[in-house]
Structure formats: C-alpha cells, structure tokens
Amino acid sequence: MIFYFSGTGNSLYAAKIIAEKQGSKIFDISQRLKDNQLIFVPEEGEIVGFVFPVYAWAPPQIVLEFIQKMSLARKDNYIFALATCGGEAGGCMDLLRSFMMKNKIPLNADFSLLMPDNFFYYSQKNAHEEAQKILNNANEKLLKINEAISKRQNGSFSEKGSLAKFKTGIISPLFNRFYDPSKKFYTNKKCTSCGFCAKICPTNNISFNSGQKPVWGKSCIACLGCLNRCPFAAIEWGSKTIGKKRYYNPFCKSE
Helix, strand or coil, rough: CEEEECCCCHHHHCCCCCHHCCCEEEEHHHHHHHCCCCCCCCCCCCCCCEEEEECCCCCCCCHHHHHHHEECCCCCCCCEEEECCCCCCCHHHHHHHHHHHHHHCCCCCEEECCCCCCHHHHCCCHHHHHHHHHHHHHHCCCCCHHHHHCCCEEEECCCCCHHHHHHHHHHHHHHHHHHCHHHHHHEECCCCCCCCCHHHHHCCEEEEECCEEEEECCCCCCCCCHHCCCCCCCCCEEECCCCCCCCCCHHCCCC
C-alpha cells in the first residue's frame, strides 16, 4: 500500500508508477484524513510507501498529521518514503523519520525525485520544454527507485543538498509560521463559480461568498492545486501568475 499527497500531480504520478510496478494499491492522504479512515492492515510482505512533495525542505504538514494519526497494523514490512521536489530535499526525510518513530513506524529507505516545480514554473522562460526534460529524467530515475524497492534496499538515497539541517530546522519552521499564501489568492473575470477549486482543496479551505466567488480561509498549505488545476485558469496569486502557464503533471490529466 502506498500513501500519497499531491497538489499538482507529480507525487500522484510517482505513486502510480511505483504502485503499478510493485502491485500495490494507492491511498490519497488528504481524502483519508477528511473521511477519518486511518486504520490500515498491510498483508505480510507487502510494501508500505509514503509519496509526497517537499515544501520548504520539509514534508507538508498534512503528511505529518496523517502519520501521527494513522494506525498501521503491521510495522515489520518494508517501508519507504519518496519525496518529489523542485530542487533539494534538505533534511525533509530526517524530519519525516522522527515523526514516524513517534508513531513507532520505522523507515527502511528514503528517496527524492526531481520534478517540475509548480511555483517557480511561472518564472521560467521555456517552462514547457524544461518541464518535459525534467519529467523524462524523472521517469529514468523512477526505474532505479523501483528496482531498489523491489530489492528491498535499505538506506537514505535522498539528495539533501547544502545546509540541509539549517534549511529544514530553521527556515522551514519560520516559513510555516509566517507564510500565509491564502492572502494573495483571488479570481479573475474567467471564474464561473464551478466549485472545482473547493472540491479538490485538501484542507477544505475554500468556500464561496454570497456572490458565489471562492474565498480562501486560513488553513491553506500552499499545494497550489486550486491555482494550477482551475479549468478556466481563473485563479491568480498576486501579480506573479497573470498571463503565466499553469502546471499539472501531464500524465495525470484525467485524474
């Protein structure tokens, strides 16, 4: 069984590729939290995986919440984690491992996977071409990651980068404490009030005002799913996204 969290499809794609190779089922972390379905019973010998994006050199808070609340009946299976990222993973997996140990869940192996960035994508001059190159390289690396999982390899294979402890231990907590992305979201004239943004929000953070326009609350985790996946490109984030392309993993368009 593989648990995943994904805002714009990168981690979903990675989870699906691994699940297909390993013969596993995938479970949406945000949906399981919403439904309060947190008890899992892996079969003997079945792999258990956690796949999610890196947010400011750390796991998303929703992933850490899930790990704290979940009940895993078997903990002697091979357990791995894979973090998709637009750059360095930092000390993301060290932080994840500490949260897992609090729930007495061991971590046999961790991996990182470079994927197109769903935020800095906006500033790239050749965003589509660059994203395609990154996806091609990611597919090759996924083959190696799948091979390592099949062999039940143990160890840390994540690319931490420089100053990992500082970035994860100091900068990331400050980011989570003071950064409020919800303040900059708004809709342009393309908005049809279809409600799709509220439907896909992992934290139920989007509601509609009396004029039937989306309003963002204070529990935004900056997954950027609403902005990137809006069918009409009607959601903006400040002035940085105006006229810019959106990103959703092209292999997950039907999801």
